[in-house]
Amino acid sequence: MLSVLQHMEFTPFLISFKLASITAFILFCISLPLAWYLSQTRSKMKPFIEAVTALPIVLPPSVLGFYILWAFAPDSALGAFFEDAFGVKLAFSFTGLVVASSFYSLPFMVQPLQSGFEGLNKNMLEASYVAGKSKFVTLFKVALPNIKPSLLTAIIITFAHTVGEFGVVLMVGGSIPNETKVASVAIYDMVEMMDYTSAHIYSAIMLIISFLVLLSVYIFNAKQVRRFGL
Amino acid sequence: MIHLSICKKLQGVAENMQLKVAFSVQKGEFVALRGKSGSGKTTLLRTLAGLENANGEIIVENETWLSKTTTLSPQKRRIGFVFQDYALFENMTIEQNLLFVQKDKTLATHLLKLTELTALKNRYPNALSGGQKQRVSIARALMKRPKILLLDEPLSALDPQMRNKLQNELLTLHKEFGTTTIMVSHDPSEIYKLASRVIELENGKIIHDGTPKEILLKTQGSQKFSFEGELLEIKKVDVIYVAIVAIGQQLVEVVVSANEAKTLKIGKVVRLSTKAFSPTIS
Numbered sequence: 001m002l003s004v005l006q007h008m009e010f011t012p013f014l015i016s017f018k019l020a021s022i023t024a025f026i027l028f029c030i031s032l033p034l035a036w037y038l039s040q041t042r043s044k045m046k047p048f049i050e051a052v053t054a055l056p057i058v059l060p061p062s063v064l065g066f067y068i069l070w071a072f073a074p075d076s077a078l079g080a081f082f083e084d085a086f087g088v089k090l091a092f093s094f095t096g097l098v099v100a101s102s103f104y105s106l107p108f109m110v111q112p113l114q115s116g117f118e119g120l121n122k123n124m125l126e127a128s129y130v131a132g133k134s135k136f137v138t139l140f141k142v143a144l145p146n147i148k149p150s151l152l153t154a155i156i157i158t159f160a161h162t163v164g165e166f167g168v169v170l171m172v173g174g175s176i177p178n179e180t181k182v183a184s185v186a187i188y189d190m191v192e193m194m195d196y197t198s199a200h201i202y203s204a205i206m207l208i209i210s211f212l213v214l215l216s217v218y219i220f221n222a223k224q225v226r227r228f229g230l
Numbered sequence: 231m232i233h234l235s236i237c238k239k240l241q242g243v244a245e246n247m248q249l250k251v252a253f254s255v256q257k258g259e260f261v262a263l264r265g266k267s268g269s270g271k272t273t274l275l276r277t278l279a280g281l282e283n284a285n286g287e288i289i290v291e292n293e294t295w296l297s298k299t300t301t302l303s304p305q306k307r308r309i310g311f312v313f314q315d316y317a318l319f320e321n322m323t324i325e326q327n328l329l330f331v332q333k334d335k336t337l338a339t340h341l342l343k344l345t346e347l348t349a350l351k352n353r354y355p356n357a358l359s360g361g362q363k364q365r366v367s368i369a370r371a372l373m374k375r376p377k378i379l380l381l382d383e384p385l386s387a388l389d390p391q392m393r394n395k396l397q398n399e400l401l402t403l404h405k406e407f408g409t410t411t412i413m414v415s416h417d418p419s420e421i422y423k424l425a426s427r428v429i430e431l432e433n434g435k436i437i438h439d440g441t442p443k444e445i446l447l448k449t450q451g452s453q454k455f456s457f458e459g460e461l462l463e464i465k466k467v468d469v470i471y472v473a474i475v476a477i478g479q480q481l482v483e484v485v486v487s488a489n490e491a492k493t494l495k496i497g498k499v500v501r502l503s504t505k506a507f508s509p510t511i512s
Contacts, residue, residue, distance in 0.1 A: 123317035126281055129304045130311045131331040131374065141330065145321035227356075 004197055011178055012186035013205070019094070019182060020162040023101040024109070027158055030102070031109040036139055038110070039117035054107050061104070061167025068100045068172050092174045097182075100172040101162050109158045116150025117143060149221040156217050160210060231257055232378065232410065236277055236286030236296070240270055240434055249273055249284075249434040255427075257291070260404055260411045262421040262442070265431035271414045274431070275380045278412070279311050280304035290377055310371030310379040310409070314386060316363040318355040324366050325351040331373035341369040344406070345399060361392035365399065372407060381413040385420065390479065397423055418446045456503035457482075464491050475500060 034053070038046060056064060071078045072090035082088045090096035120143060128138040144151065166184040173180030175189060183202060190199040235252035249270040255261055263271045276282045280295065281304055288296040295302045319327050324347060328338040342348045345365040355363055364384055371379060384400075385393045397420055404411055404424070415421050421428055421442050428445045430438035438445050459477035464486065466472075471491040473484045484502060486494065494500065 121315065121317055123313040123315060124319060126279075126304070127311065127313065127317045127370075128319070128330075129281070130279055130307075130309055131370075132305045133330075134305060142319055142321070146319075227354075 005201070008198065008201065012181050012183045012202075015094075015178075015181065016163050016183040019097055019101060020159045022098050023105055023162045024155055024159045026098070026102050027105060027109040028155060031106065031113055031154070032139075035110050035113035036117055036143070038114050053110050056104050057107050061165070062171065064104060065100070065168040065171030068096075068103065068168070072096050072099075072172065091172065092176060092180060094173075094179055097169060097173040097180055100168050101165065104165055104168045105158045105162050108161045109154050112150045112154035112157065113147070116147030116154075119150075120146055149224050152220055153217055156213055160213050163206075164210070231255070231291060233287065233289040234278065236274075236284040236288065238273065238277060238282070238284035238286075240268075240273060247434050249277075251431070251434070251436050253429065253436065253439065255410060255412070257410055258408045259427060260425045261413070262425035262428045263412060263414045263431065264416060264421065264428060269431040270434040271431055272382055275311075275382050275412065275414060278378065279309050279380055280307050281311075308374060308377045310374060310376035312364070312367050312371050312379070312381040312384045314383045316355070316360075316367045318363060318366055318370070320355050323352050323354055324358075327355070327366055328370050328373050331370055334373065337373060337375075338369075341372055344403065345369045361388050361396060364388065364396060368396075368400065368403065372403065372409070375407070376409060379409045379411045381411065381415075383414050383416070386416065393417070393420065400424060418442075422446060456501060458499060458501050461494055461496055461498050461500045463496060464494060466491075473500075475502060477502070 034049075038049065038053075069091060070076060072082075073079045074083055074089070074091070079090055082090050088095050090099060124146070125138055125142060128142045129135075133141070163182075164184065166188070169180070169182055170185055170188070173182070173185075175181045175185050181189075183206060187199050187202045187206075190196075190202065232255040234254070236249065238249045240247045240249050247270075251270075251274060263274065265271050273282060277284045277296075278288065280302060283301065284296065286296060288294075290307075293302075294300055295307055319330060322330060325338060325342065328341060329335070332338075339348075342351055345368065347362065347365055347369065350358065350362065355366065358366070364387075368381075368384065381400075385396050388396065401424055403409075413424065415425075425442055428438065428440060428442050429436055430445060457475075457477045459475040459482070461473060462476055462481070463474040464471055465474075471486045471488060473486045473491070473494065475482050475484060482502070
């Protein structure tokens with residue numbers, strides 16, 4: 001057993017975590033203003049934007065993967081633009097995987113943040129405006145610190161969901177070792193090659209990490225409730 | 231000096247009601263705003279604060295806050311606003327709540343002392359009682375040395391003793407800072423104690439504007455005592471009828487005639503008054 005572990009290749013895990021970290025960071029930057037806007041606006045466009053944001057939850061990963069692949073193809077406008085302007089190949093590359101994951105995991109970042117902002121006492125935000133603070137200062141000094149549980153949930157769930165994605169990654173990234181072969185795809189390959197020992201080890205690691213991540217989120221949130229009554 | 235003349239559609243109430251009011255307030259005046267719920271009191275305060283839009287004009291000490299061409303944002307209006315639900319910044323300690331408004335440690339220390347909160351300054355709002363929270367909220371509103379202090383039913387969620395204490399504190403603060411104050415309140419004794427003027431709204435219009443004495447005192451002519459209360463019960467005791475009336479926080483027994491007992495209805499608001507009566511208060 002030990003010798004199996006010693007000779008095991010763990011690069012797919014590293015790629016998974018690298019992909020998830022970068023995706024979570026990018027999505028946080030995009031989702032923060034978006035979730036804030038959605039929570040504050042009375043615009044008629046709101047349901048439309050909300051529906052588009054939630055699409056990745058209901059769409060089969062293969063549909064999303066197919067469209068992204070089609071858009072990334074070197075002969076498409078987007079794919080050609082990225083290739084010419086930045087010299088970046090989107091299809092079957094790590095960069096493409098990051099972009100695809102950012103679409104796929106978007107609702108998991110936006111929705112907890114938005115419901116966190118919507119649950120804030122409106123008068124508290126208005127008290128900040130009346131105190132002379134801009135919307136920007138109010139967002140960072142009042143709104144964000146008061147939705148810490150939602151903030152943590154959003155970041156962790158986005159991270160975990162990206163680690164756990166399979167369909168989109170397989171379609172957009174393929175299974176190129178050391179480039180786009182993430183842990184979930186690696187397990188699929190192992191099962192296909194009937195290497196059940198490795199599949200068992202990989203699956204067990206995924207299971208344990210996922211459980212620990214979720215457990216830590218729930219413990220943190222329970223502590224926050226006790227301390228601030230949020 | 232504040233001049234206000236605004237017109238605004240009131241949301242969420244019966245068919246197309248409009249808030250249409252115009253009045254002036256002297257510098258340093260303490261105005262109480264009263265009226266039934268839905269009469270536009272809170273909307274009026276929020277419009278003054280710039281939290282809601284309206285048509286019309288608001289001029290405060292020669293500065294235009296609202297006109298046809300300009301709408302000053304709430305950030306630029308120099309107002310203090312005290313919300314009924316306190317609305318403290320939960321992520322900050324009491325002292326930080328004050329300092330967030332203005333980094334003026336001297337003023338913060340002074341206000342904390344005046345409101346007897348010095349010992350609690352490092353606590354979070356979650357660890358305070360309702361009365362303490364409201365004191366923080368009032369102190370916070372004064373941190374900007376506002377031109378107008380707006381209070382939206384600030385004491386209505388507190389018990390009578392705490393109300394009494396905070397009324398005295400509000401009076402002290404008003405004397406010390408001399409801030410022009412507009413307060414929404416339903417409590418006549420509170421209004422009488424604090425305000426120098428009462429404006430009463432009904433369906434978005436001003437129906438009374440005068441001193442608390444003129445508007446709140448219900449005795450007329452030779453009446454010596456006059457109370458409004460709710461009739462709770464009428465019972466027959468031997469040959470007389472006794473009515474139980476709730477006046478404020480107290481229950482009172484009154485003898486009524488058989489005829490009155492028939493016409494009076496349980497649950498109605500009644501008025502108790504006496505003439506040529508020389509009570510002794512001990």
